[in-house]
Every structure is written in structure tokens, then in C-alpha cells.
Amino acid sequence: MAGDYDLVVVANRLPVDRVEGPDGTPSWRRSPGGLVTALEPVMQREDGAWIGWAGTPGEPPEPFDAEGVHCVGIGLSAEEVEDYYEGFSNGTLWPLYHDVIVAPNYHRRWWEAYVRVNERFAQAAAEQAARGATVWVQDYQLQLVPRMLRRRRPDLRIGFFNHIPFPPFEIFAQLPWRGAILDGLLGADLVGFQRPADASNFLRACRRAMALPARRGVVRLPDEGDRQVRAASFPISIDAVALDELARRPEVQERAQEIRRDLGDPQYVLLGVDRLDYTKGILHRLKSFEELLADGRVQVGEAVLVQVATPSRERVDQYVQLRQDVEVTVGRINGTYAEIGKAAVHYLHHSYGREEMAALFLAADVMLVTSLRDGMNLVAKEYVASRYDEKGVLVLSEFTGAADELGQAVMVNPHDIDGLKDAVIRALHMPAREAGRRMRAMRRRVREHDVQRWAASFLEALDGLGDQAGTAIDL
Ligand code: ADP
Numbered sequence: 001m002a003g004d005y006d007l008v009v010v011a012n013r014l015p016v017d018r019v020e021g022p023d024g025t026p027s028w029r030r031s032p033g034g035l036v037t038a039l040e041p042v043m044q045r046e047d048g049a050w051i052g053w054a055g056t057p058g059e060p061p062e063p064f065d066a067e068g069v070h071c072v073g074i075g076l077s078a079e080e081v082e083d084y085y086e087g088f089s090n091g092t093l094w095p096l097y098h099d100v101i102v103a104p105n106y107h108r109r110w111w112e113a114y115v116r117v118n119e120r121f122a123q124a125a126a127e128q129a130a131r132g133a134t135v136w137v138q139d140y141q142l143q144l145v146p147r148m149l150r151r152r153r154p155d156l157r158i159g160f161f162n163h164i165p166f167p168p169f170e171i172f173a174q175l176p177w178r179g180a181i182l183d184g185l186l187g188a189d190l191v192g193f194q195r196p197a198d199a200s201n202f203l204r205a206c207r208r209a210m211a212l213p214a215r216r217g218v219v220r221l222p223d224e225g226d227r228q229v230r231a232a233s234f235p236i237s238i239d240a241v242a243l244d245e246l247a248r249r250p251e252v253q254e255r256a257q258e259i260r261r262d263l264g265d266p267q268y269v270l271l272g273v274d275r276l277d278y279t280k281g282i283l284h285r286l287k288s289f290e291e292l293l294a295d296g297r298v299q300v301g302e303a304v305l306v307q308v309a310t311p312s313r314e315r316v317d318q319y320v321q322l323r324q325d326v327e328v329t330v331g332r333i334n335g336t337y338a339e340i341g342k343a344a345v346h347y348l349h350h351s352y353g354r355e356e357m358a359a360l361f362l363a364a365d366v367m368l369v370t371s372l373r374d375g376m377n378l379v380a381k382e383y384v385a386s387r388y389d390e391k392g393v394l395v396l397s398e399f400t401g402a403a404d405e406l407g408q409a410v411m412v413n414p415h416d417i418d419g420l421k422d423a424v425i426r427a428l429h430m431p432a433r434e435a436g437r438r439m440r441a442m443r444r445r446v447r448e449h450d451v452q453r454w455a456a457s458f459l460e461a462l463d464g465l466g467d468q469a470g471t472a473i474d475l
């Protein structure tokens with residue numbers, strides 16, 4: 001049943017979005033995510049295929065080629081979108097893996113859909129992969145795929161990368177299907193995580209829940225001829241050079257100046273850019289800004305907060321609730337502190353193109369990343385990569401993967417509102433020399449550890465596992 005492709009990426013979403021022309025003709029446009037940028041050159045070189053969902057319920061599109069990548073769509077019924085994507089992926093796993101910031105829901109129907117949809121992805125990957133090919137499975141929506149794929153195709157070399165945190169065992173243990181999830185992941189030869197702490201949480205879960213020998217980054221599987229699964233961290237990154245070049249373009253710089261003018265030429269522009277998600281600490285950020293206004297430590301007109309919040313998972317209850325809470329809070333802050341022509345907070349519930357994002361980053365004196373838990377947080381790295389002028393200050397939550405790498409940011413615990421307020425004031429008043437020194441160091445880090453390096457190091461590690469990977473016994 002082998003297919004033609006030497007490298008197969010399996011991700012919940014395809015790398016291209018369906019767009020309709022003015023006459024309704026559909027076409028595909030490269031989706032803006034970093035994963036596509038990271039993998040595009042490798043996929044083109046290796047003759048790769050990408051398996052994913054097109055983002056809307058119904059029949060999948062016929063396989064097609066776009067941006068040099070062979071795309072194979074997976075169809076999800078409306079019920080599967082509810083149960084697999086909105087339900088188990090984003091109502092169970094997402095909150096569980098993000099420190100139970102909101103309570104996860106455990107529903108057997110959602111789990112059954114998750115198993116069924118993971119089987120569908122695994123089957124498609126098995127059909128596309130050439131003999132001995134490498135298959136790279138992405139993220140928490142597809143944790144069962146490695147095992148399902150190994151059962152079908154023991155000749156493959158299988159990697160898995162988790163883009164979100166892997167929780168401590170004490171939290172993971174809540175999951176009624178914890179053993180099945182671990183077994184699913186252990187179908188891979190290499191399981192990659194954002195931070196070393198995530199990899200050790202996974203190893204500990206294998207010991208505690210599965211009674212498996214798991215030490216020094218390796219899990220041994222006695223029932224599979226002592227096959228070894230390696231777990232390690234590979235912090236994801238961005239295309240730093242591309243963002244730097246974009247930010248240097250005259251039209252982007254002009255747009256940044258125009259944004260500041262349109263905001264009323266305040267002395268300080270503070271910026272937040274997130275998916276509208278409860279993990280991002282948007283309410284904590286708003287609360288601290290509101291208190292700074294109330295205390296008179298910042299004045300309306302002098303400082304303005306721009307909060308860009310991309311619509312996300314809009315039918316999931318906790319996201320509906322968060323949107324209401326954010327909108328009520330923004331309304332209250334502006335109602336209390338704004339003056340005619342001088343808003344305190346600009347709240348933009350939209351997605352923007354890459355140019356506009358770069359212009360926003362350039363326009364911001366202080367970037368606020370206040371996640372309560374975040375696998376990496378690419379926005380923090382994007383801000384740094386855009387600041388070719390070495391200006392601007394990053395306020396960064398300790399609870400992001402990015403905090404491991406961007407130690408020169410102003411670090412915050414977003415739960416500590418007084419600490420957050422002090423950090424914002426410190427960022428606003430930071431001497432230019434100090435800000436420049438910090439920004440230079442962070443830029444160096446992001447340039448040297450970019451997304452191309454991330455993809456290459458994962459694939460090299462997978463490749464370097466030697467003959468034991470890809471020759472495991474059939475189960
Ligand atoms: P997450 O993966 O949880 O959404 P990240 O910060 O790691 O968080 O990645 C978010 C990505 O989405 C970044 O590349 C960021 O630039 C992009 N993004 C966030 N908000 C917007 C927006 N309003 N418009 C366009 N892109 C956005």
C-alpha cells in the first residue's frame with residue numbers, strides 16, 4: 001500500500017487556505033503559519049506530501065499541488081468538527097495541557113470521534129508515504145496517529161512534534177484515556193517538545209502511567225523487542241530573516257508611522273497580539289492597564305493599548321465566554337478613561353496580513369505577552385525579529401516557551417498584577433541604551449535559532465536515530 005512521497009507531514013490543517021475569487025471560483029493560498037514557512041523548502045526538496053483538514057466541514061477537496069507541496073485533504077463531518085476538533089482537541093486536551101486554566105470536559109463521544117478521525121489521518125499518511133519514508137506528525141490533535149501508522153506501516157520512520165505544553169503527570173493523570181494517548185505517541189521513533197520540561201513531563205508520564213523504563217530522554221518498550229522512543233526538546237521559531245526584511249520595507253515603515261498618527265501620536269504605544277484564547281492572559285493584561293490608569297501612573301492620551309485579538313474557536317463555550325469578558329472589560333476601561341478622540345484601549349477582533357502585523361510591531365514601544373501558559377509564543381519572537389531598529393521593549397510571561405530563550409525580556413508572572421504593573425512602567429521608562437542592548441541580544445538569538453534550523457534539527461535527529469528507527473517490529 002506504499003505511496004510515492006519520501007516526506008509526509010500530517011497536521012490538523014492543510015498548509016493552504018481555500019479562498020474564493022470575486023466570481024466564486026475557489027483557489028488555494030499559502031496559509032500564513034510558521035509551520036508552512038519552516039517546512040516548505042524541505043518539502044520541495046524531499047518531494048513531500050501534506051495531509052490535513054481544509055478547515056470547513058464536508059467532503060475533502062481532491063488532492064492538489066500548491067506551493068510545491070502535494071496536499072491531501074481529510075474530510076470531517078459537521079459532527080466530527082464538533083466532537084473531534086472543538087470537543088476533544090479544544091475542549092479536553094487544550095485546557096488540560098495548559099495547566100487547566102479552565103476546566104477540561106471529558107466526554108466519551110468526543111474521545112470516540114478523536115480516535116476515528118486520527119485513524120483517518122493515519123490511513124491517509126500510510127497511503128501517501130513511500131517505502132521507508134519519513135512521516136512527521138504535528139500537534140495534540142493527532143497524538144494517536146504515530147501508533148496507528150506504525151501498525152499499518154512498520155517500515156516508516158515516524159516523528160511527532162507537540163506544539164503546546166505537555167503537562168505535569170499530576171494534571172495529565174486526570175485524562176480518562178491517558179494510557180491510550182501515551183501509547184499513541186510511543187508509536188513514534190522521536191517525540192519532540194518545545195521545552196525540556198515538556199519532554200521530562202512526558203517521560204515521567206510514561207513511567208507513572210505505563211510503568212515503562214524511561215530515562216535520559218529514552219523510553220524502552222519491552223513488548224516491542226526493546227524498541228526505543230526518544231523524547232527531546234526542539235523549540236520552534238520563526239522565519240526571522242523574512243520578517244526583518246519585511247519590517248525594513250519603506251511602505252511598512254510608513255504604515256507604522258501612520259498607525260501612530262491615527263492613534264493620536266501618543267508618547268507610548270503598548271501592543272498585544274494574540275488569538276482570542278484564555279491561555280494568553282488578555283484579561284490580566286487589561287486589568288493591569290486599567291489599574292495603571294486608575295492609579296494615575298499612566299494617562300490617557302499619553303499611553304494607548306492596542307489589543308489585536310484574532311477570532312479563534314468561536315463555537316467553543318470558554319471562547320464565547322472569554323470574548324464577552326474581554327469586550328465588557330474593554331468597554332468599561334474606555335467608558336471610564338477615554339476622552340473624545342483619545343481611546344484608552346483599541347480592541348481589534350480581526351486577522352491581519354503580514355505587512356500590517358509588521359507595521360504594528362514597529363509602531364509599538366512595548367509588546368505585552370502575558371500568557372498564563374504557552375507552548376512557545378511566536379508573537380514574542382516576531383516582535384523581536386521585526387525590530388531591526390533595535391528599539392522597543394518586550395514584556396514576556398515566564399510561562400511561555402519563549403521565556404527559555406529570550407532572557408533579556410522584562411519577565412513577568414501575569415498572575416501578579418502589581419508585578420505586571422511595575423513591569424509595564426519599567427518597560428515604558430526603560431533608557432534607550434538598555435532597551436537596545438536587550439533587543440540586540442534577543443535578535444541574535446532569534447536569528448540564529450530560526451524556524452529553518454528547528455525543522456532541520458528535528459529531521460536530522462529523526463534521521464540520525466539509525467537503523468532502529470523505521471525497522472521496528474509489526475504489531
Ligand atoms: P498560538 O499558536 O497559540 O496561536 P503563537 O503566538 O505561537 O500562538 O502564534 C500565533 C501566530 O498567529 C503568530 O504567527 C501571529 O503573528 C499570528 N497572529 C496572531 N494574531 C494575529 C492576527 N490578528 N492577524 C494575523 N496573524 C495573527
Ligand code: F6P
Pocket residue numbers: 012013033139163164312313
Ligand atoms: O499551536 C497550537 C495550535 O492549535 C496549532 O495546532 C494551530 O495551528 C494553532 O494553534 C491555531 O489553532 P486552530 O487550528 O485551532 O485555529
